[in-house]
Amino acid sequence: MLTRTFLHFPQVGERRERALWRFGFCDWHAIVRSVAPSPWRHLWDEWQREAEASLEAYEVGNAAYFAMRLPKSAWWRAIPDFVHRAVFLDVETDGTHRITVLGIADSEGYRAFVRGQDNFDEARERLESAKMLVTYGGSHFDLPVLRANFPDWQLPPLHLDLCPLLRRLGLRGGLKAVERQVGLSRSPQTDGLNGWDAVHLWWRYVDGGDERALQTLLCYNREDVMPLPTLLALAYERLWAQTLKASQQTFLPMMGSKERRTG
Structure with missing residues (x-):
């Protein structure tokens, strides 16, 4: 989808x-090798330069290039190209902006980093080597909290916040509500828990040494992180379908197609 984007x-x-x-310019290569059609002759030189620059950035997996140029509303189009370098993230706090648990999942699997127990340098390395960050509601919570706790960390250039993406598809509410709408369920251990319960679990562990509370908190965080890849794929497929319907075209790729990934 990314190589077919001209926004x-x-x-x-x-x-x-x-x-x-509709004119048949289905990707950047078509722009580079074609003679300017009359409707856009005055723009064609600029478009060819941008197509060449985009192809060069794509070949080296330069996600930052597209993050800087594409409107954020179109970042979802880069999902198939950079999902193999994505980090899925969720943070828990103590009721302030102080992180208690940082949970991330990537190609290496899921890992929870607990304040006072784990070295967060590994989390930093995994985040800074990624090209795409995926959260649910992270624009208003997880990212501000991360920046407050770790101002020197360099976050991935592309951030996909699934909350507004899924809202565009009619899936509204918090993460648990959206999970129910698409048929996902949680374990009995965490079903019904919310963010404030996570805060209370942390303080039960800190103040009372309740190890079971910590284990429940870690399970809760894991179940906040692990549905994100499924929801990301769902968001891409449905947004793709919307774009396909609007464009009346048939060449747009489905997620998981053989279109070459970058980087």
């Missing part, structure tokens, strides 16, 4: 992008 080209919005697709 970062000069003077291209969604309507003009769809017009390009």
Whole structure:
């Protein structure tokens, strides 16, 4: 999908992008090798330069290039190209901005980092080597908390917040509510728990040495993180379908297709 995106080209919005697709310009290569059609002759030189630059950035897996140029509303189009370098993240706090548990999942699996027990340097390395960060509601909670606790960390250039993405598809509410809407369920140990319960579990562990409370908190965090890949795939497939319907085209790739991944 990314190589078929023109929204970062000069003077291209969604309507003009769809017009390009209808004219048969289905990717950046088509722009580079084609003679300018009359409707866009005055823009073609700029578009060819951008197409060449985009291809170069794509070949080396430069996610930052597209993060800087694409509107955030279109970042989902980069999912198939960078999902293999994604980190899925959720943080728990003590009721303030102080992190108690940082849970991340990537190609190495899931790992929870607990304040006072674990060295957060590994979490930093895994985040800073990623090209895409995936959260649920992270724009308003997880990322501000991360930056407050670790201001020197360099976060991945692309951030996919699933909350607004799924809202565009009619899936509204918190993470647990959305999980129920798409048929996902939680373990009996954590079913019904919320963010404030996570705060109370932490203080039961800190103040009373309740190891069972800590284990429940870690299970809760894991179950906040592990549905994110499924929800990301669902968001991509449904947004793809919306784009396909709007464009009346058939060339757009499904997630997991053989289109080459970057980087």
